[in-house]
Amino acid sequence: MIDQTASAVPHAAADTDGPEPVTAPLPEAVHPRDPARVALFGILAIGVLFAVYFGRDVLLPIALAMLLNLLLRPVVRGLYRWGIPDGLGAAVVVAGVTALLVFGVYTLAAPAADWLQRMPRVVTELEFKMGEVREGIQRAREASRQIEQMAQDADAQEVVVRGPSLVQQVMDRTQALLANVVITLVLLYFFLARGRPTMEALIGTMRSIDDRVHYAMVAATVQQHIATYLATVTIINIALGCATAGAMWLIGLPNAGLWGTVAGVLNFIPFLGPGITAVLIFLVSVLTFDTLAAMLVPPAVFIGLTTLEGNFLTPMIVGRRLSLNPIAVFVSILFWGWMWGMPGALLAVPILAIMKILCDAHEPLRPAGALLGS
Numbered sequence: 555m556i557d558q559t560a561s562a563v564p565h566a567a568a569d570t571d572g573p574e575p576v577t578a579p580l581p582e583a584v585h586p587r588d589p590a591r592v593a594l595f596g597i598l599a600i601g602v603l604f605a606v607y608f609g610r611d612v613l614l615p616i617a618l619a620m621l622l623n624l625l626l627r628p629v630v631r632g633l634y635r636w637g638i639p640d641g642l643g644a645a646v647v648v649a650g651v652t653a654l655l656v657f658g659v660y661t662l663a664a665p666a667a668d669w670l671q672r673m674p675r676v677v678t679e680l681e682f683k684m685g686e687v688r689e690g691i692q693r694a695r696e697a698s699r700q701i702e703q704m705a706q707d708a709d710a711q712e713v714v715v716r717g718p719s720l721v722q723q724v725m726d727r728t729q730a731l732l733a734n735v736v737i738t739l740v741l742l743y744f745f746l747a748r749g750r751p752t753m754e755a756l757i758g759t760m761r762s763i764d765d766r767v768h769y770a771m772v773a774a775t776v777q778q779h780i781a782t783y784l785a786t787v788t789i790i791n792i793a794l795g796c797a798t799a800g801a802m803w804l805i806g807l808p809n810a811g812l813w814g815t816v817a818g819v820l821n822f823i824p825f826l827g828p829g830i831t832a833v834l835i836f837l838v839s840v841l842t843f844d845t846l847a848a849m850l851v852p853p854a855v856f857i858g859l860t861t862l863e864g865n866f867l868t869p870m871i872v873g874r875r876l877s878l879n880p881i882a883v884f885v886s887i888l889f890w891g892w893m894w895g896m897p898g899a900l901l902a903v904p905i906l907a908i909m910k911i912l913c914d915a916h917e918p919l920r921p922a923g924a925l926l927g928s
Contacts, residue, residue: 610894615734618897619741621904622651623749624777625784630746644746648739655735658815665809772915779911784904786872791821794863798831801855807835807842817856821863822900824883828860878906882926 606613626647633643753773760766795818802810813835820827836853843849869877886906890898906926913923 607893610898614894614897615737615741617901617905619738619745621784621901621908622738622742623745624780624908625788626651626742626746627749627777628781628785640750641747644743647746648743651742652739662812662815665812669809669812776911776915779915780908783872783907783911787822787868787904790863790868790871791818794818794821794859797859798856801859802835802852805852805855807838807852809838813838817860819900821860822903823887824864824880824903826887826899828857828864831860832856877927878903878910879926882906 629647630640630643633646634640638646757766757770757773760769795814797814798817799810799814802813807813813831816834817828817831820831823830832853835856836849839849839852883903883906886902887899890902890905892898894901910923910926913919913926
């Protein structure tokens with residue numbers, strides 16, 4: 555009888571629609587969170603966000619100088635091995651970076667200024683080339699003109715608000731950019747010249763020898779990984795810019811070097827950067843060529859190049875260890891673009907890579923590093 559009853563229980567359970575609902579209360583958290591600490595952490599996070607946003611004029615040159623320091627630190631270290639002090643090696647490196655910047659500005663300033671002067675005529679040329687789109691623009695202009703006429707009839711007083719001209723805006727932006735460049739170069743020199751002694755002094759303040767050895771190894775490992783990643787991505791983007799410039803020159807697109815530089819710089823912004831470059835190349839192609847087939851060739855070639863780079867070249871060279879989660883990359887671009895504008899969008903991926911490498915280097919933060927990775 556006992557055997558028959560025990561065997562009948564599974565059959566009865568199998569006839570039911572599903573498992574019985576769990577009525578027991580869920581177990582409480584092993585380490586309950588203190589609401590006061592959570593609130594304090596939230597206030598601290600909000601304060602940091604405000605500081606990062608409103609202090610962007612100061613923090614942006616510092617962040618850029620720190621990234622360049624990580625990229626160029628191996629060069630200064632190599633010069634130090636050859637007997638050149640850090641101060642002199644930093645001066646040589648900063649002078650080289652300055653020379654490259656001056657050469658790039660000297661080479662690209664003329665075509666960039668030419669396109670800037672052509673901006674008032676670009677809309678008219680695009681309307682003439684786009685055919686049916688031109689008719690729609692004209693209809694929109696006519697409707698806008700009628701609305702303006704109705705507004706003038708309703709109000710006899712005319713108020714004209716004139717903002718700064720395009721040239722004045724460009725001059726103001728150029729002055730601010732030059733000031734930030736000078737500040738960044740000065741900070742870069744001090745980071746390169748005094749970075750190693752400062753790190754040694756900081757580690758020397760630790761009382762435990764084990765802590766000194768541990769953090770010295772962590773700092774060396776993180777710096778090596780970050781320098782390798784930044785150098786690799788920079789070389790890849792330079793190669794993409796050169797390939798784009800060469801392809802545009804062969805096709806016959808004017809100012810090929812300018813568009814190659816734009817492609818290389820904007821490629822630091824995944825997803826959005828190549829899209830912006832493709833749109834710019836398409837607009838220039840529309841202004842340059844007469845047939846639709848010829849207009850589509852330059853953007854198609856660039857899309858092919860950036861597809862080859864993004865799907866094959868970069869994953870093969872960078873490897874899985876330093877690959878990043880696309881969701882984290884997109885969120886980082888949105889966040890830093892919102893915080894610091896276009897410079898923040900350019901720095902978003904390097905900052906994310908640094909965060910991932912730092913998380914991977916510390917055992918408690920490795921789950922966060924796994925989330926940031928692919």
